Amino acid sequence: MHQFVYDFQESLDLSSPGILSLFNIASAKRRNLHLGYQVVDKEIVQLDELIKKAVKDCGDSKRIGGDEWLVFTYGEPIHLLEKICLEFADEQEIETGWRCVATKGEIEKQTKESVPATLKRGVRCIYTSLVDKKQLPMIVEEFQNEIWKIPVNCPYLLNSNDIKVEGNDWKAIDEIHEDVYCPICNSLEFEWDEGTDDSSEGSCKQCGAFCIFRFF
Numbered sequence: 763m764h765q766f767v768y769d770f771q772e773s774l775d776l777s778s779p780g781i782l783s784l785f786n787i788a789s790a791k792r793r794n795l796h797l798g799y800q801v802v803d804k805e806i807v808q809l810d811e812l813i814k815k816a817v818k819d820c821g822d823s824k825r826i827g828g829d830e831w832l833v834f835t836y837g838e839p840i841h842l843l844e845k846i847c848l849e850f851a852d853e854q855e856i857e858t859g860w861r862c863v864a865t866k867g868e869i870e871k872q873t874k875e876s877v878p879a880t881l882k883r884g885v886r887c888i889y890t891s892l893v894d895k896k897q898l899p900m901i902v903e904e905f906q907n908e909i910w911k912i913p914v915n916c917p918y919l920l921n922s923n924d925i926k927v928e929g930n931d932w933k934a935i936d937e938i939h940e941d942v943y944c945p946i947c948n949s950l951e952f953e954w955d956e957g958t959d960d961s962s963e964g965s966c967k968q969c970g971a972f973c974i975f976r977f978f
């Protein structure tokens with residue numbers, strides 16, 4: 763458990779019971795890939811401010827991870843959690859695809875392929891009541907195990923019976939362009955050396971060109 767969770771537990775004034783919730787930006791990694799980390803860093807600041815503003819008179823919040831916040835609100839103001847989700851939700855049109863630089867001996871060829879796509883933004887929010895501060899780390903652990911299964915932009919009560927797998931149906935992007943080909947000979951077959959979320963490199967099985975792909 764991260765030290766920030768214990769710091770939050772320590773600082774929390776639990777003079778009256780309330781709702782503890784965990785917020786997590788959906789598909790943050792994918793947003794990084796398409797928009798770049800500078801844009802996503804700004805969105806993190808934006809959500810941080812939204813959360814602070816929403817709970818400033820009725821609770822407390824703390825960012826406990828890169829794209830994760832703990833929020834406590836006195837009473838049961840679920841509408842506040844809904845408001846944060848709705849205000850952060852957004853979508854935009856982008857171009858997604860790949861660029862490749864292929865080299866074979868003296869030959870170098872570059873290719874780019876892309877398609878228009880809609881990229882959605884959202885948060886997952888899971889909550890439960892909190893009456894005893896001692897329970898906080900244990901609840902946070904449960905939150906972190908469950909939050910991936912819930913729908914996006916809709917606060918969800920921890921362990922509610924109607925939890926579905928809807929969360930897994932949500933896609934940040936409606937279209938991807940991953941069919942790569944060799945810019946020199948158009949072959950689809952590669953011997954891959956290495957790959958990450960946003961790049962792959964390897965040799966074309968047909969002409970032997972060395973190809974470096976960057977996805978965006």
Ligand SMILES: [Zn+2]
Pocket residue numbers: 944945946947948949966967968969970971
């Ligand atoms: Zn080739």
